[in-house]
Structures are given as C-alpha cells and as structure tokens.
Amino acid sequence: xxxxxxxxxxxxxxxxxxxxxxxxxxxxxxxxxxxxxxxxxxxxxxxxxxxxxxxxxxxxxxxxxxxxxxxxxxxxxxxxxxxxxxxxxxxxxxxxxxxxxxxxxxxxxxxxxxxxxxxxxxxxxxxxxxxxxxxxxxxxxxxxxxxxxxxxxxxxxxxxxxxxxxxxxxxxxxxxxxxxxxxxxxxxxxxxxxxxxxxxxxxxxxxxxxxxxxxxxxxxxxxxxxxxxxxxxxxxxxxxxxxxxxxxxxxxxxxxxxxxxxxxxxxxxxxxxxxxxxxxxxxxxxxxxxxxxxxxxxxxxxxxxxxxxxxxxxxxxxxxxxxxxxxxxxxxxxxxxxxxxxxxxxxxxxxxxxxxx
Ligand SMILES: Nc1nc2c(ncn2[C@@H]2O[C@H](COP(=O)(O)OP(=O)(O)OP(=O)(O)O)[C@@H](O)[C@H]2O)c(=O)[nH]1
Numbered sequence: 001x002x003x004x005x006x007x008x009x010x011x012x013x014x015x016x017x018x019x020x021x022x023x024x025x026x027x028x029x030x031x032x033x034x035x036x037x038x039x040x041x042x043x044x045x046x047x048x049x050x051x052x053x054x055x056x057x058x059x060x061x062x063x064x065x066x067x068x069x070x071x072x073x074x075x076x077x078x079x080x081x082x083x084x085x086x087x088x089x090x091x092x093x094x095x096x097x098x099x100x101x102x103x104x105x106x107x108x109x110x111x112x113x114x115x116x117x118x119x120x121x122x123x124x125x126x127x128x129x130x131x132x133x134x135x136x137x138x139x140x141x142x143x144x145x146x147x148x149x150x151x152x153x154x155x156x157x158x159x160x161x162x163x164x165x166x167x168x169x170x171x172x173x174x175x176x177x178x179x180x181x182x183x184x185x186x187x188x189x190x191x192x193x194x195x196x197x198x199x200x201x202x203x204x205x206x207x208x209x210x211x212x213x214x215x216x217x218x219x220x221x222x223x224x225x226x227x228x229x230x231x232x233x234x235x236x237x238x239x240x241x242x243x244x245x246x247x248x249x250x251x252x253x254x255x256x257x258x259x260x261x262x263x264x265x266x267x268x269x270x271x272x273x274x275x276x277x278x279x280x281x282x283x284x285x286x287x288x289x290x291x292x293x294x295x296x297x298x299x300x301x302x303x304x305x306x307x308x309x310x311x312x313x314x315x316x317x318x319x320x321x322x323x324x325x326x327x328x329x330x331x332x333x334x335x336x337x338x339x340x341x342x343x344x345x346x347x348x349x350x351x352x353x354x355x356x357x
Contacts (some may be wrong), residue, residue, distance in 0.1 A: 004063055008187035011180070020085040020116065021074045024081055027112070028065050031085075032058060038098075047098060053091060058310060060084045077114050083110065086129065093133050096147025103149070110161075110168035121172055126165055130158070197254035198248060207269035207277055214281055226288035226321040228278040229335040230258075230295070233314045233347040235274040246306035248275075250313055251252050253304055261295050276337075285321035292350045293319045300348065314348035 020252040023031040041053035058095060061084055068077035087118030089109060090101030137157075140148040149157070170329070194206035217223045230256065232238075239247040251274065258268050258276065271277040280288050296315055304311040342351040 003325070005187045008183055008190070009180075010044060010148065012183045015241050016179075017074055017250070019031060021068075021077065024077060024116065025068070028081060031061055035061065045098070050095065050098060050271060053095070057088050060087075082116060082125070085109065085167060086125065089129060090132055093136050094145050094147065096149075096169060100147055100149060102154075103145065106133065107164055110165040110174075111141065112155070114168050114172040119169065119176070122172075123169065130161065130165075133161075134158075160190045169181060191221050199252055199270050200274070201255050201259070202267055202269040204269065204271055207267060207271065207279065209228075210267050210279055211328055214279060215322070217281075218322055223282055223323060224284060225279065226283045226285055226290045226319060227280065227331060227335050228288055228295075228317050228319050229271065230246045230276045230278070230292075230315050230317040230338045231339055231343070232274040233316055233343075236312055242306055242311060245310060246309075249306050250311055253302070254299065254313070254315070257298055257302055258295060261291070266293075283321075285319065285324070288321060289350060289352075292319050296348065296350055300331050316342040316347050317350045318342055320354065 035054050035058040039051045042048075042054065043051035061081075064077060064080040064084060067080065068074075079166060085108075089106050092105050094102075096102050097105070106129065110122075110126060111272065113125050116122075117125065135142070136147070137149055137154045139145065156269075192201060196203045211260050214223075214225045218225060234249065235247065235250070238250055251270075255268070255270070258278065260276065262268055263280075265281050266283075267279040269277050271280070278291075280291065283291075294308070296317060299313055299315050302313070304313045316339060318335045318340070320331050320335040320338060322331055325334055338351040342349045
C-alpha cells in the first residue's frame, strides 16, 4: 500500500472512531431511558430485585458516560459500554428478567458488538455470550441461575440467534469492505487530482497548496524557504526536431533527475508545460542556488536519449528566497523575473548570479 493510501486509511479509521463514539453516546443515552423506564415499571410491579438490578446498570452507564466526558478516552468508553451490556445480558439470561423474556434482549448484542469491535473480537464475544446462555439453559440448577426455559424456547432462541448473528456478521463485513473500497477509490482520485500524469510529480494545484502551508510556517515560526523555477531551454525545438514523444520522454527523465537530486522534504512540481518548480523548505537563497546549479550541471551532463538519438537538453532557472519577499505572489514573480534574466543572458544558467556562487 502506498504511503499516501496508508495515510488516507488512517484518516478514515480516525473518522470512523469519532463517528462510533458519537453513536455510542447516543446509544448510551437511549439505554438510560430504557433502563430507567423498565426499572420503574418493575418497581411498581413489585419486582423489586429486578428494578434494583436495572437501576445498578443505569448507574454504571451514567458512570461510563461521565468518565468518557471527563477523559475523552474513546477506547475505554467502548470497552466500558460493551462490558456493561455483556453484564446486563448475562444478568437477564440468568434471571429471566420479567416473565422469562430476558434472553430476548440478546438480539441487540450481535449488531452492537460487530459495530463497536472488530469482526474477530465480535465473534469471540458473541460466542462467549451464547456459550453462557447454553450453560444457563442446560443447567438451571446452578446457584446463579434463577430462570428455567422450555425446550422449545431454547431451540428457537438458539436457531434465531445464530441466524441473526450470521446475518449481522455478513452485513458488517460487507459494510467494512465497501468502506475500504470507497477509501481506496477516494485516495486514488485525490492522488490523481494532485499529480501530473506525465511526470508523476506534484501538479500546480498541489504545489500551490504546499507553498501556502510553507508560507504559514514561515510567518508562524520564521522557517525560511526558497523556490527554484526551471524551464527547459528551446524545448520547442526538441518537439519539432525529434517529435512529441521525444519531448515527453525528456520531461519524464528530467523529472526523475530532479527528484534524485532533491531532499525528501523538498517538493518538485510540474508548474506548466516545460516549466518546473522546486519548493525547498528550510533552505537559504545560497543553498537553493547551489542546488539549482547542481541540477543544471546534472542536466547538462545527462544523456537524454530517444530512439537511439541523443537529445540536446539544458535548463535555465530563477531562484528566490522568501526572505527577499513579502508574500508568495512576490516570491513567484521574482523567481520568474530571475528565470527570464537567465534566459536573456544566454540560457543554460541560473539567476541571480552571486559572487560566491
Ligand atoms: N512533448 C511535450 N511538449 C510540451 C508539453 N507541454 C508543453 N510542451 C511544449 O513546450 C514548448 C514550449 O515552447 P516555448 O514556450 O516556445 O519555449 P522553448 O522552446 O522552451 O524556448 P525557451 O523557453 O525560450 O528556451 C511548446 O512547443 C509546447 O508545445 C508536453 O507535455 N509534452
């Protein structure tokens, strides 16, 4: 998986976590209403023990919500809620709830558990719950079991519960697959929107975005940066003399050469047809001039070959540092002016020329 796609997946996972936390808060509040309602009803139906047990679960849900609001720990909130719900279901199955209808609440568990956890953890938790239910059904004489269920109910409960669990598993698995496909698709479209198709470099839009960020960084923390605006000399002649394919190949080879000479933190972009822009973070004018000269020299020395023919390729470049300008427009204008001067001065050179350079 490419680094870009990996980042997108991580961002999607983070979004999902926030969404799940929001849904979980909603579910917790809904659970509070249900627990309070049934607890009050049980109290007035003289099922005091059941009413108190539900009130205890009510308090646990409140406590879990308060801890979450205080700490913002989503993982603990999820584990807390799952533990409470599992505890509630164990209690309902073992006690029978009101009129032995307790196990019916277990149907809520499969969708909840698959939504909140991974498919694997969900399956394990669900199997554990079903195992506990089977023990309660099979051994009604155990000390913690207060309910006895008929054979018919047991059979139907297990059959429907298994079907519901399988169905929830399949639904959740396909939801996750669809989400992953969407993230992959979105990542590839996003990458395409930021990349120049021919050279694979960043395109103008992406470069503009990165320069905006770099300029904010400069304003905030004073981190200097420089740009190198480059243009292939007499590129039209290459197209005219050797064909458009030869021109394309030169652009690709030049892009490769440029990237091989840059640092990982630098950004190389195709700025226009045969114009390229290098963004050099934390780089002074002198350092940028040195890099530009190295690149010019490398291009001059590189053998650009197409169909066995050597192509005459050189570049001119205009260099500028943000320390000389007030804003990005001025920076680009100055780099362009310097490039123009390099062309005027005879091409295959860098401007401005400095003594030490
Ligand atoms: N093969 C190819 N050519 C391109 C591409 N984009 C722009 N060009 C060509 O680049 C040439 C640029 O020509 P000019 O603007 O006259 O510049 P130049 O010939 O490089 O001359 P100077 O810049 O003055 O040195 C044009 O012929 C465009 O058609 C591309 O993607 N592929």
